Amino acid sequence: xxxxIVYGLVFGGGGARGAYQIGVWRAIRKMGICIGxxxxxxxxxxxxxxxxxxxxxxxxxxxxxxxxxEVIRLEDELPSPDNLFDIRNLNQLIKHVLLQKGIDMExxxxxxxxYIDEQKVRNSMVDFGLITYDISGLAPSQVFISEIPDGxxxxxxxxxxxxxxxxxxEIDGKKFVDGGVYNNIPADMLxxxxxxxxxxxxxxxxxIIRSPRCTNADFITIKPQxxxxxxxxMTPSILRxxxxxxxxxxxxxxxxxTGNQFYLTVRTTARFxxxxxADVLEGLEIAAQKYGVDPYHIYNPEKLLxxxxxxxxxxxxxxxxxxxxxxxxxxxxxxxxxPRIWKFDQELLIPAALDLLADPAKSEHAKKTFxxxxxxxxxxxxxxxxxxxxxxFYESELAGSLAEIK
Numbered sequence: 035x036x037x038x039i040v041y042g043l044v045f046g047g048g049g050a051r052g053a054y055q056i057g058v059w060r061a062i063r064k065m066g067i068c069i070g071x072x073x074x075x076x077x078x079x080x081x082x083x084x085x086x087x088x089x090x091x092x093x094x095x096x097x098x099x100x101x102x103x104e105v106i107r108l109e110d111e112l113p114s115p116d117n118l119f120d121i122r123n124l125n126q127l128i129k130h131v132l133l134q135k136g137i138d139m140e141x142x143x144x145x146x147x148x149y150i151d152e153q154k155v156r157n158s159m160v161d162f163g164l165i166t167y168d169i170s171g172l173a174p175s176q177v178f179i180s181e182i183p184d185g186x187x188x189x190x191x192x193x194x195x196x197x198x199x200x201x202x203x204e205i206d207g208k209k210f211v212d213g214g215v216y217n218n219i220p221a222d223m224l225x226x227x228x229x230x231x232x233x234x235x236x237x238x239x240x241x242i243i244r245s246p247r248c249t250n251a252d253f254i255t256i257k258p259q260x261x262x263x264x265x266x267x268m269t270p271s272i273l274r275x276x277x278x279x280x281x282x283x284x285x286x287x288x289x290x291x292t293g294n295q296f297y298l299t300v301r302t303t304a305r306f307x308x309x310x311x312a313d314v315l316e317g318l319e320i321a322a323q324k325y326g327v328d329p330y331h332i333y334n335p336e337k338l339l340x341x342x343x344x345x346x347x348x349x350x351x352x353x354x355x356x357x358x359x360x361x362x363x364x365x366x367x368x369x370x371x372x373p374r375i376w377k378f379d380q381e382l383l384i385p386a387a388l389d390l391l392a393d394p395a396k397s398e399h400a401k402k403t404f405x406x407x408x409x410x411x412x413x414x415x416x417x418x419x420x421x422x423x424x425x426x427f428y429e430s431e432l433a434g435s436l437a438e439i440k
Contacts, residue, residue, distance in 0.1 A: 041068065046214075051276060143192060164194040218239045390404055
């Protein structure tokens with residue numbers, strides 16, 4: 035993507051979810067988007083410093099090697115060593131927070147020294163700013179690299195990332211904590227510097243997000259559609275997945291990918307929707323989600339349909355076995371479930387729905403009832419019918435039993 039727009043980039047806070055922002059960076063670089071300044075809160079300040087430094091490979095290495103034991107200092111090993119807020123760690127957390135006035139995050143300084151070169155940040159063509167909160171003066175502190183004294187960058191970054199369970203960071207006799215307690219996405223920092231085009235990366239932190247005061251800026255917000263996991267869950271597989279999600283969500287935010295539950299190529303999806311309709315695409319994505327298709331790949335609708343069809347055929351075989359059960363037992367189970375029908379053999383509801391909705395002998399009342407109590411399988415089945423998947427038979431005791439549910 036080449037144009038003359040210079041963007042301001044804002045990284046929000048959210049602990050280990052910050053891996054997502056590395057994926058955003060990766061997409062920004064691949065699209066050739068020009069970033070003039072980056073500002074961050076909490077983990078966003080660390081990623082912001084890495085971004086200003088300009089070494090994406092080094093940043094990816096930092097996140098790949100991240101582990102909880104290097105981030106915090108505890109006397110005893112945690113029962114769940116990759117996820118700080120796992121319930122199994124609760125007793126030790128309470129001990130450190132209450133008895134020692136917070137967890138010691140001084141080890142973070144060693145990580146920063148390993149991956150961030152302060153002079154490279156200062157000499158970067160990309161301006162860098164961060165927000166922290168002065169608990170001594172009860173006021174936010176928003177500073178850019180030019181305002182941070184030489185040699186103090188790590189102090190300010192640690193102050194910005196000092197989540198409330200950590201010991202506060204002291205700078206020049208003042209105590210500071212996480213900037214997210216005041217504003218987790220400090221967009222105004224860059225708007226006030228004249229940036230009219232801002233990219234906001236919201237990773238779902240638990241802290242405060244203040245609406246930007248600037249009204250003349252254009253915003254592109256990049257955020258996941260579902261949770262990225264725990265704030266301090268550093269399980270390597272989750273970190274890798276979230277980097278990929280950040281990259282793909284950025285492509286989608288800039289119109290390079292489309293789709294709701296899945297990442298779909300734009301042109302092939304447009305042709306698909308033109309031919310079949312948006313409701314069919316929605317149903318296809320629902321079917322793919324219910325069949326557990328990996329959502330962290332790029333698909334075209336035809337490829338997604340092929341995968342769904344294979345899984346559907348497998349489920350239809352199991353559904354035939356289900357139909358051979360004693361009819362009275364099946365009917366009683368359905369009556370007992372009532373509106374909670376999706377809890378009953380839910381993986382088989384799509385072939386059941388397809389049989390019911392395709393059967394001309396079944397009443398509209400039965401079909402309407404099914405759509406009401408199981409809307410997602412119904413949408414998936416109707417999409418598959420429109421895409422040419424036909425039922426093997428119309429006689430369905432399951433469909434007949436559904437018709438009896440009021």
